Amino acid sequence: MRIGELSRRTGVAVPTIKYYVREGLLPAGRLTSPNQADYDDSHIRRLRLIRGLMDVGGLSVSVVREVLAAVDAPEEPVHKVLGAAQEAITPPTVGEPDGLDEARRAVAEFIRRRGWRVDPGHVSAEALAVALATFRGIGHGAFEEVLDDYAVACERIAAADLAYVGRQVDVDSLVESVVVGTVLGDAVLSAMRRLAHVDGSARQYEG
Amino acid sequence: MRIGELSRRTGVAVPTIKYYVREGLLPAGRLTSPNQADYDDSHIRRLRLIRGLMDVGGLSVSVVREVLAAVDAPEEPVHKVLGAAQEAITPPTVGEPDGLDEARRAVAEFIRRRGWRVDPGHVSAEALAVALATFRGIGHGAFEEVLDDYAVACERIAAADLAYVGRQVDVDSLVESVVVGTVLGDAVLSAMRRLAHVDGSARQYEG
DNA sequence: CCATGATAGATAGCCTGGCTATCCGGTCAG
DNA sequence: CTGACCGGATAGCCAGGCTATCTATCATGG
Numbered sequence: 001m002r003i004g005e006l007s008r009r010t011g012v013a014v015p016t017i018k019y020y021v022r023e024g025l026l027p028a029g030r031l032t033s034p035n036q037a038d039y040d041d042s043h044i045r046r047l048r049l050i051r052g053l054m055d056v057g058g059l060s061v062s063v064v065r066e067v068l069a070a071v072d073a074p075e076e077p078v079h080k081v082l083g084a085a086q087e088a089i090t091p092p093t094v095g096e097p098d099g100l101d102e103a104r105r106a107v108a109e110f111i112r113r114r115g116w117r118v119d120p121g122h123v124s125a126e127a128l129a130v131a132l133a134t135f136r137g138i139g140h141g142a143f144e145e146v147l148d149d150y151a152v153a154c155e156r157i158a159a160a161d162l163a164y165v166g167r168q169v170d171v172d173s174l175v176e177s178v179v180v181g182t183v184l185g186d187a188v189l190s191a192m193r194r195l196a197h198v199d200g201s202a203r204q205y206e207g
Numbered sequence: 208m209r210i211g212e213l214s215r216r217t218g219v220a221v222p223t224i225k226y227y228v229r230e231g232l233l234p235a236g237r238l239t240s241p242n243q244a245d246y247d248d249s250h251i252r253r254l255r256l257i258r259g260l261m262d263v264g265g266l267s268v269s270v271v272r273e274v275l276a277a278v279d280a281p282e283e284p285v286h287k288v289l290g291a292a293q294e295a296i297t298p299p300t301v302g303e304p305d306g307l308d309e310a311r312r313a314v315a316e317f318i319r320r321r322g323w324r325v326d327p328g329h330v331s332a333e334a335l336a337v338a339l340a341t342f343r344g345i346g347h348g349a350f351e352e353v354l355d356d357y358a359v360a361c362e363r364i365a366a367a368d369l370a371y372v373g374r375q376v377d378v379d380s381l382v383e384s385v386v387v388g389t390v391l392g393d394a395v396l397s398a399m400r401r402l403a404h405v406d407g408s409a410r411q412y413e414g
Numbered sequence: 415c416c417a418t419g420a421t422a423g424a425t426a427g428c429c430t431g432g433c434t435a436t437c438c439g440g441t442c443a444g
Numbered sequence: 445c446t447g448a449c450c451g452g453a454t455a456g457c458c459a460g461g462c463t464a465t466c467t468a469t470c471a472t473g474g
Contacts, residue, residue, distance in 0.1 A: 202325070
């Protein structure tokens with residue numbers, strides 16, 4: 001198909017598609033003549049993935065580029081893909097909050113306590129430390145008391161995620177499901193957590 | 208204290224503080240003369256809250272303004288504050304994905320199945336529907352099979368969150384903890400989920 | 415009591431990110 | 445053959461989050 005049809009079938013404007021190609025998010029179409037190119041279903045799928053990562057996952061163009069590079073890396077083991085995806089989507093810390101070192105120690109202790117096989121210097125551990133330090137900085141240090149409840153929940157979620165990923169048959173789907181599950185799974189989880197808040201709040205304060 | 212000290216003690220540049228005052232995020236200092244104002248600890252605390260919501264929670268200035276309006280609303284019941292916070296932080300849907308109506312029905316059925324006391328038209332239910340429709344659109348509709356595992360985890364998380372909120376003694380802290388727990392709690396949860404992924408992946412694929 | 419540095423408030427400008435508009439020579443379909 | 449469409453390139457637009465500059469005005473140490 002040509003670019004007009006690709007645009008119609010995905011709802012993405014033609015200049016935007018061209019922009020994504022320039023930015024390296026979307027492979028160019030196969031040229032059939034100097035100014036005609038052919039796009040196929042893989043382009044439709046890729047475009048939908050791009051818009052999903054941006055609109056639902058809130059990723060920027062440059063982060064989407066990195067994430068897709070991880071998706072396209074041929075035959076990387078799951079552990080590598082997961083690491084690359086996490087590195088890509090974790091935004092660099094903006095302003096170091098006070099008490100970050102103490103929070104880092106709390107996170108290291110937390111990881112040890114749970115017996116998790118994670119390097120305490122991992123980007124996601126650092127992200128957790130930044131969040132905890134921020135809690136403390138605004139006078140909500142006691143939030144740390146719920147960490148273990150969160151951890152139990154996360155263990156269950158991670159098990160479900162890994163089971164879902166493991167169910168994929170071909171390698172491409174598997175790798176993509178790691179990335180998609182990581183990014184869009186966050187959106188699902190936070191939306192669902194909010195629904196559970198509403199439910200709990202209704203039970204506790206209304207009925 | 209004067210604005211220079213406020214800047215030094217929070218790490219926020221003076222022109223930025225003025226900008227936040229202009230934008231209605233931060234109350235102006237108490238004027239002691241036409242060009243001198245006095246700031247106190249409440250300004251420090253508020254500034255840290257603003258930066259936390261922006262840097263860790265990823266909120267925009269306009270969303271922070273709405274969220275803080277909910278925090279400042281005097282004596283609203285928890286249920287109202289929670290609803291206002293959720294409305295404020297839920298970004299308007301960018302581009303409606305295909306199959307959204309079907310996803311809405313799946314969400315309504317999910318809520319019914321869990322027995323949650325939530326209006327299926329709630330903003331967070333809509334956000335969940337958008338995420339699920341996006342999963343389907345990129346060929347990962349089977350992700351819905353993990354929804355119930357997520358739900359069990361979310362019920363546990365929400366219970367912990369409500370217990371934490373209920374532990375606050377004064378009304379101001381309580382209201383603030385609802386907002387902070389909703390926004391920054393997301394950051395904690397997604398960081399922790401990723402750590403659990405790394406752990407699970409290490410166990411499954413390495414050892 | 416005055417020189418120096420900080421201050422409030424207002425206005426204008428800067429920079430990044432994500433598009434969007436325009437143009438050009440060329441292609442294709444009826 | 446003609447009018448819609450195309451690929452590729454360049455330039456422009458707009459929102460968001462600051463940042464710089466200016467004008468009085470204030471405060472305080474010598």
